[in-house]
Amino acid sequence: MARIAVGGFHHETNCFVPGVTDYAYFAAHRDRPPLCRDEAIFEWLPGANFGLSRFLELMKDKHELVPTVWTSGGAGAIVSRDAFERIAGELVGTLSRKMPVDAIYLDLHGACVTEDFEDGESELLRRVRASVGPDVPIVVSHDYHANVTPETVQLCDALVGYLTYLHIDRPGTGERAAKALEVILARGMPAGKALRKSPFLIPLTYQCTMVEPSQGIVAASVEDAGGDVVSLAYLAGFPPSDQYWCGPSIVCHAYSQELADRTADALAKKIEALEPAFAVPELEPDAAVQEAMRMAARSRKPVIIADTQDNPGAGGTCDTTGMLAALVRNKAEGASLGILFDADAAKAAHAAGEGAEITLALGGRSGIEGDAPFEGRFKVARLGDGKFLCTGPNLGGRRMDLGPMALLQIGGVTIVTASKRAQAADQEMFRHLGVEPAAQKILVLKSSVHFRAHFQPIAEQVLVALAPGGHISDPRKYPYQKLRPGIRLAPLGPPWRPNR
Numbered sequence: 001m002a003r004i005a006v007g008g009f010h011h012e013t014n015c016f017v018p019g020v021t022d023y024a025y026f027a028a029h030r031d032r033p034p035l036c037r038d039e040a041i042f043e044w045l046p047g048a049n050f051g052l053s054r055f056l057e058l059m060k061d062k063h064e065l066v067p068t069v070w071t072s073g074g075a076g077a078i079v080s081r082d083a084f085e086r087i088a089g090e091l092v093g094t095l096s097r098k099m100p101v102d103a104i105y106l107d108l109h110g111a112c113v114t115e116d117f118e119d120g121e122s123e124l125l126r127r128v129r130a131s132v133g134p135d136v137p138i139v140v141s142h143d144y145h146a147n148v149t150p151e152t153v154q155l156c157d158a159l160v161g162y163l164t165y166l167h168i169d170r171p172g173t174g175e176r177a178a179k180a181l182e183v184i185l186a187r188g189m190p191a192g193k194a195l196r197k198s199p200f201l202i203p204l205t206y207q208c209t210m211v212e213p214s215q216g217i218v219a220a221s222v223e224d225a226g227g228d229v230v231s232l233a234y235l236a237g238f239p240p241s242d243q244y245w246c247g248p249s250i251v252c253h254a255y256s257q258e259l260a261d262r263t264a265d266a267l268a269k270k271i272e273a274l275e276p277a278f279a280v281p282e283l284e285p286d287a288a289v290q291e292a293m294r295m296a297a298r299s300r301k302p303v304i305i306a307d308t309q310d311n312p313g314a315g316g317t318c319d320t321t322g323m324l325a326a327l328v329r330n331k332a333e334g335a336s337l338g339i340l341f342d343a344d345a346a347k348a349a350h351a352a353g354e355g356a357e358i359t360l361a362l363g364g365r366s367g368i369e370g371d372a373p374f375e376g377r378f379k380v381a382r383l384g385d386g387k388f389l390c391t392g393p394n395l396g397g398r399r400m401d402l403g404p405m406a407l408l409q410i411g412g413v414t415i416v417t418a419s420k421r422a423q424a425a426d427q428e429m430f431r432h433l434g435v436e437p438a439a440q441k442i443l444v445l446k447s448s449v450h451f452r453a454h455f456q457p458i459a460e461q462v463l464v465a466l467a468p469g470g471h472i473s474d475p476r477k478y479p480y481q482k483l484r485p486g487i488r489l490a491p492l493g494p495p496w497r498p499n500r
């Protein structure tokens with residue numbers, strides 16, 4: 001039986017959205033547990049569909065688990081100095097107080113950028129390593145969108161990542177972390193550590209593991225792990241993080257340096273050969289709505305439009321109105337859009353009551369270029385308190401608290417409005433306001449890929465639209481300053497050069 005410290009710190013930083021992600025945002029309960037410390041980790045994490053959730057279930061009877069701090073700030077603007085220092089300080093302080101430990105498991109994201117640190121994870125790992133010394137194994141799990149740095153690979157002893165973008169295997173990732181840790185406890189810390197970086201960025205919509213080439217790449221990473229390879233991970237990267245090591249990573253920890261290098265090289269080569277295979281068509285808002293209306297006219301299943309650039313899971317502000325305007329302008333019928341974040345509108349709807357009509361300038365207030373509030377007269381079709389349980393493969397089991405919610409109706413379009421940001425990845429977000437997703441003709445979802453887990457099975461077709469939003473889909477359009485010179489900005493795209 002080993003004494004294993006556990007903790008977590010998730011943030012997926014989009015460096016191109018305004019503002020900062022502050023401590024209060026990490027502390028609040030929205031679509032994920034609030035920041036929790038010590039024993040509260042054992043109350044919130046089990047069943048919450050994170051890596052640590054499953055790790056706790058598997059290891060609690062076999063080992064003594066020592067909780068520190070766990071928090072997830074989702075995706076958004078750069079993490080404030082205050083938030084990083086408070087969270088990292090508390091995690092490392094708690095760990096120091098609870099020493100000695102035999103091993104550590106940290107449930108991290110891998111794309112955290114702070115006001116001070118281009119790579120928040122390696123700074124956190126540096127402090128953890130400094131406090132426990134070189135002989136305590138550290139196992140890390142990462143989101144599929146991690147931008148892994150050489151420092152992170154050196155500071156940990158195994159690194160596992162999600163195998164799906166859908167992210168429906170977060171618990172499975174915790175399970176792989178537990179397995180890697182058991183191997184290390186039995187055999188000792190692996191000496192071989194290798195990182196390879198692909199020479200091109202991959203836009204999020206191209207990264208989905210339900211389709212090739214990502215499906216095959218992830219499958220290859222699973223095949224090549226095992227035996228003397230403690231962990232092998234392919235992480236597709238998060239393009240909106242402006243950092244030197246942004247982009248896809250192949251990470252291997254093995255019992256010899258030669259094996260780690262050989263394994264990582266083999267997978268890296270496979271990915272480079274597949275560069276021309278990455279592509280997904282993207283439509284302008286009007287074209288997407290018109291195409292969806294054509295398809296919906298001859299189908300009994302909804303046509304889904306992914307409003308990918310306002311995906312809050314990638315740092316979108318979740319309140320842009322480009323797709324809403326296109327639905328209304330094209331007189332779409334039986335269309336529902338969600339989730340639109342506008343706490344003031346939800347409040348006004350609750351004050352007016354169900355059945356009332358109100359005039360609103362809805363959403364569009366985050367300063368996104370090309371976006372504006374949508375002004376109109378809306379019927380308050382339904383109200384909700386924003387508290388419900390998700391049931392889909394991605395968020396199933398997670399308790400939601402999205403604040404007061406309202407279903408607003410304008411013409412043939414309904415809008416699921418919430419007081420907090422959340423990615424439309426679960427059908428319960430609509431059902432909470434009485435909208436049965438399968439009964440709609442058109443569903444517009446503020447999500448890039450996660451929605452596919454719960455919504456694709458009910459859909460006639462999925463279209464991807466490019467309305468203005470904080471998550472620019474095409475990395476060629478980001479004003480990067482810190483990338484490594486020469487990396488291509490998309491598969492087969494132009495190489496990036498710093499401005500001189």
Ligand SMILES: [Zn+2]
Pocket residue numbers: 012143144145167
């Ligand atoms: Zn992710």
